Amino acid sequence: EAQVTQNPRYLITVTGKKLTVTCSQNMNHEYMSWYRQDPGLGLRQIYYSMNVEVTDKGDVPEGYKVSRKEKRNFPLILESPSPNQTSLYFCASMGGGNVYNEQFFGPGTRLTVL
């Protein structure tokens, strides 16, 4: 079954405590991306990756890091979380080229930073 998994699904943490949200896909997709979703602001792209070792900033990259060492994994790292990073985070993967019909989102990670 085609799947994008994220862990953890829920996380409450404190300001400044480094955390990592993992994302994994089983479809051998080249393209992976992270989004945050906030009320009134919609889905905004944080970072994306075209392939292994190729990453680029989206619209709201400040305070986040990513890495793409393997094709299937694309972790999101918050080195020093702040309350304004409290949000719902989604990871997504998409087939290469213009294969837009192969596109899947993870179930989301709800992060609260106190």
Add this chain to the structure above:
Amino acid sequence: QKEVEQDPGPLSVPEGAIVSLNCTYSNSAFQYFMWYRQYSRKGPELLMYTYSSGNKEDGRFTAQVDKSSKYISLFIRDSQPSDSATYLCASPYRGGGSNYKLTFGKGTLLTVNP
């Protein structure tokens, strides 16, 4: 101006109604257009995508693009309570190098009343 604009609604219709969901975009380079459905507390799921202008039909759903007016529409025929969700429009943009961004509208919340 945001590159993809979408009326957030909410939109409430009776069961069986024809629903029209709309977006506008500003970037003339956009060629592909997508519609997603997002149920409460779930990740978005791709409904349909279209290329350039014209219509695309899939069951009760029809996606329409008018490039001359930069207008994107999703029509739902014979709407059902199970169609109640937030609908998001989006467009990918592949620029130079590794630039491959996906820009979303803010989403329209639809409720179909039995």
